[in-house]
Amino acid sequence: MKQQSDLKYHNRMKVYRQICDCGPISRAQLAKLTGLSATSMTRMIAGLTELGMVRESAQRSLSSDAHGMGRPSVMLETCADKAYSLNVDLEASCLRAALMDLAHHFVVYRELSIAPKGDSFSDVALKIQAVFLEMLQQARIAKEEIKCCGLTLGAHVDVAGERIIASSQFRWYEEDAAKELGELLQMPVIVENDCKAALYGERFLLAAKEEPLNHLAYLELGTDGVGGAVIVDGRLLRGSRNAAGEIGHITVLPEGEICNCGRRGCFETVLTEKFILKRAQAINAGCQTIDDVMDAMRREDARIVPLMEELGDYIAIAINDISCAYNPEMVILNGPVIQKNATSLSYVRRHLANRLMKSVQPHLIVDVARMGANASLYGIGCLATEKIIAGLLRG
Numbered sequence: 001m002k003q004q005s006d007l008k009y010h011n012r013m014k015v016y017r018q019i020c021d022c023g024p025i026s027r028a029q030l031a032k033l034t035g036l037s038a039t040s041m042t043r044m045i046a047g048l049t050e051l052g053m054v055r056e057s058a059q060r061s062l063s064s065d066a067h068g069m070g071r072p073s074v075m076l077e078t079c080a081d082k083a084y085s086l087n088v089d090l091e092a093s094c095l096r097a098a099l100m101d102l103a104h105h106f107v108v109y110r111e112l113s114i115a116p117k118g119d120s121f122s123d124v125a126l127k128i129q130a131v132f133l134e135m136l137q138q139a140r141i142a143k144e145e146i147k148c149c150g151l152t153l154g155a156h157v158d159v160a161g162e163r164i165i166a167s168s169q170f171r172w173y174e175e176d177a178a179k180e181l182g183e184l185l186q187m188p189v190i191v192e193n194d195c196k197a198a199l200y201g202e203r204f205l206l207a208a209k210e211e212p213l214n215h216l217a218y219l220e221l222g223t224d225g226v227g228g229a230v231i232v233d234g235r236l237l238r239g240s241r242n243a244a245g246e247i248g249h250i251t252v253l254p255e256g257e258i259c260n261c262g263r264r265g266c267f268e269t270v271l272t273e274k275f276i277l278k279r280a281q282a283i284n285a286g287c288q289t290i291d292d293v294m295d296a297m298r299r300e301d302a303r304i305v306p307l308m309e310e311l312g313d314y315i316a317i318a319i320n321d322i323s324c325a326y327n328p329e330m331v332i333l334n335g336p337v338i339q340k341n342a343t344s345l346s347y348v349r350r351h352l353a354n355r356l357m358k359s360v361q362p363h364l365i366v367d368v369a370r371m372g373a374n375a376s377l378y379g380i381g382c383l384a385t386e387k388i389i390a391g392l393l394r395g
């Protein structure tokens with residue numbers, strides 16, 4: 001019985017995915033693409049329609065039947081408004097939240113500068129609940145339609161996506177985050193590291209436009225931390241304790257400054273906004289904020305340019321380390337320093353020519369995150385949507 005229900009679920013998922021990717025699409029096209037018989041397809045579509053996951057589109061196919069006769073085919077599309085997820089990205093200085101539909105669109109988006117740093121997890125959970133209720137009102141969506149909450153933050157999270165093991169950024173340790181927030185919101189909650197979430201979302205966007213990339217890496221130069229994530233053979237690499245890909249804590253200067261993790265000379269001590277600003281201020285007192293540093297770089301300030309060259313070199317070294325360890329097809333960079341000034345990338349590219357192994361160089365793409373500051377929020381939304389769809393398809 002279990003095997004039979006697993007097969008049914010598998011086939012439903014296959015058909016649903018195909019409609020997501022290619023819809024509006026006819027039954028005949030679907031049968032051709034999935035390899036399922038016309039009879040099976042009719043049964044599948046009836047089941048998906050009954051679940052409220054698929055509906056007939058107002059659009060009709062332009063071509064008619066194989067002989068050019070008859071009526072245009074009925075086209076099918078997925079019901080993006082069947083269910084929604086609540087998604088939250090916590091950063092040191094702000095909280096981003098969005099309700100997402102099943103087609104990965106943000107229906108309502110909020111960005112609050114409530115500085116969760118210093119608050120307990122329980123305090124932040126109450127803030128999330130308040131934002132959630134406001135967003136529901138704005139979207140005019142019933143609470144019952146929100147089936148899952150995704151929470152992402154800079155933290156070491158357990159493999160099950162339930163507990164925050166440690167977040168030095170928020171000083172939270174061993175928090176039962178999914179349980180506590182789930183009880184408050186009365187829905188299932190998944191918790192994911194911000195970089196892993198961001199990479200998952202970026203891969204999803206890339207796959208929608210071209211062939212899916214199965215070997216990807218992500219490097220985020222944040223305000224207060226440097227994070228990373230890796231996809232190998234199409235799957236997020238987690239390691240024994242879900243800490244794989246923590247590129248920010250690879251030692252680059254053994255006698256360097258003290259890192260947030262308590263050790264010396266991690267990449268984090270040379271690549272975060274905080275450390276970059278500290279060094280910039282030491283050579284140019286006019287640089288009060290990271291925006292001032294970016295402006296100075298744009299003006300090619302003779303004091304700041306060498307610092308940016310050094311920064312570009314460290315990023316190139318980090319990319320080479322990632323490349324040696326995981327051999328990705330693409331490394332995606334993100335963070336304010338990268339997003340705020342396009343010339344940052346030109347510094348990186350210049351140094352990559354010297355730092356990358358020659359045999360790897362022509363095959364490695366270095367790019368900037370498509371979702372920018374919303375990369376983690378979008379990614380956790382994609383993960384929450386996956387969970388909702390799997391639950392709905394099981395019926």
Ligand SMILES: [Zn+2]
Nearest residue numbers: 249259261266
């Ligand atoms: Zn460290």
